[in-house]
Amino acid sequence: MTTPKEFRHQLRELFDSQQLAVLATDAGGRPYASLVAFAATDDLTRLIFATTRATRKFANIQENPHVSLLIDSRSNQVSDFRDAVAVTAMGSAAEVSSDDWSPLRDRYLKRHPHLKSFVDAPSCALLRMNVAQYYLVSRFQNVTAWEISP
């Protein structure tokens, strides 16, 4: 079995290789999925993404902060069943507070420099997700869980 160190390494490798993640929010009892550009903090305890305040996902998070994020490395080939990994993160999301805003914004823009004007627009909200658990799926069906202590 992988050690926590290897596990974190696998997560970092995946997060470095992917720009986009699928975000699931609660639309009044019904799941709602959307694609977001994401970044992770170095310690992997927080995931960052941005959205304009008028979006449905932003409204959903305001109502219920519990969210899930899926990050995967599929390439749309049959070999995905062997090579692709997928990580499901579970946790709660909220708009980044003014204390954290500057380091998290820098972190996010380092990953997605082309989104600078988007993130800096007054209508855009920067969100951070505090991760409670990660599930890593590899080789199609092997699943390992990592509980993040608060």
Added chain:
Amino acid sequence: MNLICELDDIRPGDETRVGGKAVALARMAADAMAVPDAICLTIEAYQWFVRETGLQGRILLELNRKVFEEMRWEEIWDTALRIRHRFLHTPLPESLRAAILAPIRERFSGRAVVVRSSAPGEDAAGSSFAGLHDSFVNIQGLDSILDHIRLVWASLWSDRALLYRRELGLSTTESAMGVVVQAVVAGEVSGVAFGVSPSDPSQAVVEAVYGLNQGLVDGDVAPDAWILGREDGAVITHRPARRENAMRPMTETRGGGVHLVPLTEKERSLPPLSPEKVSMVFDLVRAAEKHFGVPQDVEWTFRDDRLFILQSRPVTAGAGADDSRAWYLSQHRSFENLKALARRVKEELLPKMQETAQEMASMDLSGFTDRELASEIGRRRTVYSEWKQVYWDEFIPLAHGIRLFGQVYNEAVQPEDPFAFVDLLKGTDMLSLRRNRMIREMAGMIRADDGLAADLASGELPAGGPFAAAFDRFMDRFGTTAWGSGVVQDRDRVIRMLLSLARLPEEGLHDAAPRRTEDMEASFLECFSGEARVQAREMLAVGRESYRLRDDDNIYLGRIEGHMRTAVEIGRRRLAAPHPGGDPEGRGLLTAALKEDDTGVPAPPAGGTAGTDDRDPSLKARQIVGQPAGPGLVRGRARIISGPDDLFDFQAGEILVCDAVDPNMTFLVPLAAGVVERRGGMLIHGAIIAREYGLPCVTGVPEAVQRIATGDEITVDGYLGIVIRHFALA
């Protein structure tokens, strides 16, 4: 698309288009050497087939269930069987069928053929992997030819090929297989020839048998051998064989096949080759060498005095002669070889083992002097290690009988479940099931009799009556059996086990699944006619013998080990006790006997300690992929069994999780709701017993006893081979 081609169309360097064997045949044909009439399916045909039918994805999933390095040979064999089964179950798409059928019909309608593998790189100089892929001899009828083409394709993923996957460069997305369909030349005499002898570079070798050379290649027919000077071809020695049989085509069977037929008196007395013909074969192998530039290993046959070359490849020392994989390859036995082995095991070895154990049981070691005991300990160690060797040399290879039967069954019946054949084998009454029945009976007596339970709990065994009789009978048959870690299942342990079993309700016990194999057997045999049916019946018998032995042998060997350990234990106790006025020399001998290393006793099963340094409670396995070994789905509480003492805590309805099911654990299986095991395979003890009781079973679960803990809520998915641990979210 170029799916099928003539030998004339093949050019040197076409290995990647048609495979090595086809190119070699084409080159010899172009050089006017006598090769049988043949056509070749290109590797494009293979690629089209696996792409169009989605097989490529299935192969990929099968091969990547687990990290290859974590798979045991047994699991690799199971994987190869499942892939082969997928090929059997995937018909040729109509367009592909039409494209290849016409040329085959035109050429071979009404003729028997050999369907040979021709993998790219297979026979390249210096990397000969002869025998890793399959070829089929004497195949008749268009449908049968098409079926065997799929089997040859499947053998790209044979267990042998998978072992050499790195050397072969096997890749699920890139690898492909060409096929040669070649007329059978049913020669009167056939054989092989080596341009250079593997044991002496100044010599060449010619080997010859009557009939087809299938018998020689498989080792079922001993050949006459001639050693010749490599330069001048002069015969140095001729080693005649004990000529008995010849492998010949089956004539009265639809679909073809080959079988052993006794030789005539005349054939027995005459070498299969005259001196002139030996020279002709020598000239042929030298011509092939000149042609290909390196010494060749050729298969040839004489028909009506005409010498045909069937195939030619570079001489090598053989695949992997220098590593443990060679041992695995040597476990592949031909049917004739297995038949003889099964007979020997059943009629000679098992009775002898039983006799040995009984003789040891009948000795009263307490009456032995120190000197006698010392020599008895030494003797038992030797006897045990000799039987252990027999176990490896003769019992384990016999397990191949199960595999061989499995292949034959799957080809004939084509069932949905590639392991359905196991049901046909398990009709035999295994020792461990008999033992479980006896245990259950005794537990029932205790359950019904509080007085008896109390007596036993206080260490008293009743002097007479039905329980005492049953107990004696049990100890006589199954007592004194060693546990994997070296603990002997002695009197006290058996009583403890019975008491804990008696505390559990009778209803919690599973019965061994009822068997209805008569229909299954009949429909299997109906797939064959004539001589082939006789052979199928024999294969079933050998398969059953292998299956039963697969389980029983552990018990037989465990008993001898148990008696060896009992003697050691008595010696230890004696040395620990005061011994005024004893024989000092005898003591010395006893001390020396006990010091000797226990021969080949396995290390205790890994407990929950391995790799704990890196363990972190925040990281948990949620879903672990192993091998599906017993169909069914169950959710329950896990109980880890890693030593004899864990046995007594087992509760009915728990899921048994262990490193490897030891024969001494099997009495728990009828109590369990499911079985999870680290050791992988469909045909291992745990899987066989779980299947007998109809329990969901997953084997080959990496680090099962480390990743799962007693008390965990788990689901055993025996259909897909997955174990899921349930835990609440924080």
